[in-house]
Amino acid sequence: MATHHKDEPKKEIPEIITDPSTGKKYQRGKFLGKGGFARCYELTDLKTKDIFAGKIVAKSLLVKSTQKEKMSQEISIHRSLKDKHVVGFHGFFEDSDNVYIVLELCRRRSLMELHKRRKALTEPETRYFLKQILSGVKHLHDRKVIHRDLKLGNLFINDEMEVKIGDFGLATRVGYEGERKRTLCGTPNYIAPEILCKKGHSYEVDIWSIGCILYTLLVGKPPFETQTLKDTYMRIKKNEYHIPGRIGPLARSLIQKLLQGDPTRRPNVDMIIADDFMTMGYMPSRLPTSCLTMAPRFDSRCSSVATRKPLLEINNKDGSPVKVINKDGSKKEGLATKVPSTSGTTARQQQQQQDSQQAGAQPPKSDEPSDCYLKDLYTQISSVVLSKPDEKENINEEESEDPAAVPMIWVSKWVDYSDKYGLGYQLCDDSIGVLFNDFTKLLLLADGENIHYIERNNAEHYHQLKNYPAPLNKKVTLLRYFRNYMNEHLLKAAASMCPREGDELARIPSLRTYFRTRSAIILHLTNGTLQINFFEDHTKIILCPLMGAVTYIDEKRNFKTYRLASLEKYGCRTDLANRLRYARNMIQKLMVTKSSTLKSSTGSSTSQPAQPTTA
Template sequence: MDILRNIAHQPTNNSKMCEQTLNKSCEFQKKKAEEHSQGPTETSRIITDSATGKCYCRGKVMGKGGFAKCYELTDLATGKVYAAKIIPHTRVSKPHQREKIDREIELHKALHHKHIVHFYQHFEDKDNIYILLEYCSRRSLAHILKARKVLTEPEVRYYLRQIMSGMRYLHEHKILHRDLKLGNFFVSESMELKVGDFGLAARLEPAGSRRKTICGTPNYLSPEVLNKQGHCCESDVWALGCVMYTMLLGKPPFETTNLKETYRCIREARYTLPSTLSLPARQLIASMLSKSPQDRPSLENILTHEFFTQGFTPEHIPASCCHSAPDFHLSSPTKSFIKKAAAALFGSKKEKAKYYKSLNKLSREEDEIYKLRQDLSNAAIGQPPCSQASEDEKLPAGKSVAVVMEENKQQSRDAVRTIVRGSLGSTEGLEDSSATSTVTSLISVMKSCLEKMPKASDFPSENLGLNFLWVTKWVDYSNKYGFGYQLSNHVVGVLFNNGTHMSLLSDRKTVHYYADLGQCSFFSTTDVPEQFSSQVTILKYLSHYMEENLMDGGDVTAAVDTSRPPLYLLQWLKSDRALMMLFNDGTFQVNFYQDHTKVILSRLNQDHLLTYINEERVSTSYSLCTLLASGCPDELRHRLDYALNMLLQKAD
């Protein structure tokens, strides 16, 4: 109380000091209020779109930018969660600032691609502008790299493919992103990558009138941008090279202790490529970080580079990759196995015995796979070139060529059947015919089909839904051993570089060996002739790999039919857009890389069965006669035309 009393009776000559203190306090409060106004106030936790009447609940902050903060925003009526970019009006009070936001909204809402963050809607109230975007629960690649430090090459290929898919869409629509970096690549719940943040994006202008503004993130700027020569598609490719480098090595290529030195290194394209990186990775980064834009590869050329074609790319990666390195080879015990272990520890003697039996089996399997890996180094099949292995589906699909002809849709089914039969010839003895005659026959059938089939906007109503054999998984190890695949009846085959073929039947106990077309010998996996031990090792290893790591390519299943002759691969061919596989019974399959669509032509009595597996892995099957009479949409027609071109290429 004495202290308070003394303060209350301070001499009046201290009034100036009190006034100064009060002024400082007011300034502090004013500054806090301004900082607080940069984002929604606590009283605006419930946000209402006055135009639609929808109410949203604002959640936690997901990120911050130059003008805005990004929040989780939940639709109170539906429970749907969005990523909301909330921009206070106070931050865009100047005309040019508001124009920038309006340009971003106009550009982003016109984009529709699975690897670009989806734009839902925007609205505003008296305080803020709200942009509702696709919610990516795994945040960004920047967050993943922060936890992981570096990423593996298969992961980098997985992410880069998706980034380039989005980039190609943007460039085809004459849009430059201009701020490609790890923090702008967002990751969904299912570990799919989405390119986002179009605050600096701009439409591509002719060379003479390109924007000269230096914008973007310093470590990712290209020499031509720093030199104010303007942005171009090649500037985005440069940034992609920086992204690839950063993912593999944990830091950007031109990062230094000061910005001036960083810019000098960028202008000179001066950086180091450690020998710890694979040779293809070093070569690809070096090409993307070429000083001259004209020397950088296009997105299509990047995807045909050896880094992608000679290296494994997973079709999916687990969410655990957000915090720990994946193991793409050995699988860990399943949840059901763990449950059994728990039951054994606390259950009966019978349960314990069952558990230990399972444990011993698992140990034996892992030991066998380890041994297989060791044996691979000693397996010598054919004369392979020296390069890395290439596994799983590769390279993106591009645009196909135009369709050849349009004919009268009224052509009768009988006349069409005559055309097909005339092209096929006899079905007897096909397994004993040469691969060349099989290709020739297929070319004749497909030419007749494309020349006579009318145009149509829809698929025929017929969907046969028959069982047939097709390739559900494949792995290209031809740089060392051969080409492996798994059929829909779970038979695994390998066409080796020396021309021989080996199949592991679905019982995983029997091996079929083909030294020549139509000549088969077989033996048990427990009694392998010494001269085949290396090939069986490779066969078993690829079988395990595909079973554990690759996903089926469609929804068509096949019952095991022991009455039909064994199916085995005659020839295969890879282009920059698709994989072609030709089998001994005339089955012809083409897998398109980017969208994972597939076209399969197989025998159906005296006709052909054509099956199309779309992007959703859903299949439809039609007799070729039906398609010839009714036609099909361009979606399938273009793929058939490309498949024919691949056959013609193989024939040549």
């Protein structure tokens, strides 16, 4: 078989892909990303119209016999697994150029992108995801499979916000009781000490990785992460990590059990499922898609969950007992069964107090900067601009493309009525927002029922459109006006997401500030996303500092997302480079101007909605 050289022209993957053995035809669709030897695309079965993820590997890259064997083993192991929390395997085939693996499509990407956007998650969310990861790993271990590469990037999320374990490239089967594997494999931040020390390993390496995953989700960074590989490995071998004080006692205890240096002392999957952290705290049955970008709100659900165990005292922030709901649905004030304790507060009480605190209108304060990542974004963009990306010798934008970094939320419609009231806008998920001239905000979620009112000091209040306090009357009326106006007059820039169960827990980013120049409108959201819509040619750029990415929507409405660091390395065409230069100037303007004065000093002053437009 011929080897593939860099200077050889790369064979284009056909638009219509045929399985030679069955005659089944697939339409190659959207590029989903690349990793290892594979490139991934959406594949549509032309007969049934079902959409899958296609993992496509060029045969020219599978030169060595070990590479072919590794691929065969991945297929053999993956096709033998069938579980709700394992990426579905739908078949494989090959033609003269490529091997094609047809897999379940997980549109919400992976826990890695969630982690990058959110950093630390709340305990209820972490518990929700961990339960599903454990369910999938139990299926693997029951079938004598060790994954050996469990990490956030291999835990995929579907439309229903369910986790699916994928990528079995490093997986292995245990041939007999007590067999110890010897291969050095894994990802640096998640690799178990017994693999590093070449002591032989088994199922316990997956448990170690689950410990690293739990820590990363709760703390916001991996436990052994350092600047160099050598130092990371040293810390893993010495079992050196620090759990911050803000982590609850039950979570802390479980992390310590999982990250035991001695593999024989780690719990198995069943023991983790039964752990106090998993059973004593609030476990949401569903999560809203909005939690991919912002912490959900957990209201009275958290405090009422205590009824699943003997009821304990859970107090409101002012010290008064909350109302708790008994199993029969009746309400009871204050405390029910008090568990005797010799050491003051029990771990169960502490856990419930922690969940109760997360149940308030405001989620726990995160480490987000007060400028909503503007400084970070300025540094990232400046770096690209200074590299003169459009002057590079061999520009290769394709290398920089990364669909995994596509923005979750952007502004799809807006109408400027700032001379009287403020700016109304619709986000791509169909939620509506108004940034009023008095710097308060009102948001209507995509379900059309739940509204969030945000005061000037950022205090949040949650109501329903059919039941809200009288002082909000005028603002709700204006919100309805903006919604109706945009629905009647404006086209939508993107496909919407349908409301689903669990979306009542949603919190969405709001518009932090905006201003207009002669050539564009600049919109800055509270999750750090900066969007610039250019008036003349209707192009747009959406910048995300958390993902380090830019999405460019050109005049033909082609939608492509690039990593900023890669554009710096591989370059880009002049039209994108010019827009990045413009963005840098606008970010500078945002940084030197207080957001509270910006829009009023630069906004338009017309008596009618100014330039109502699709974003």
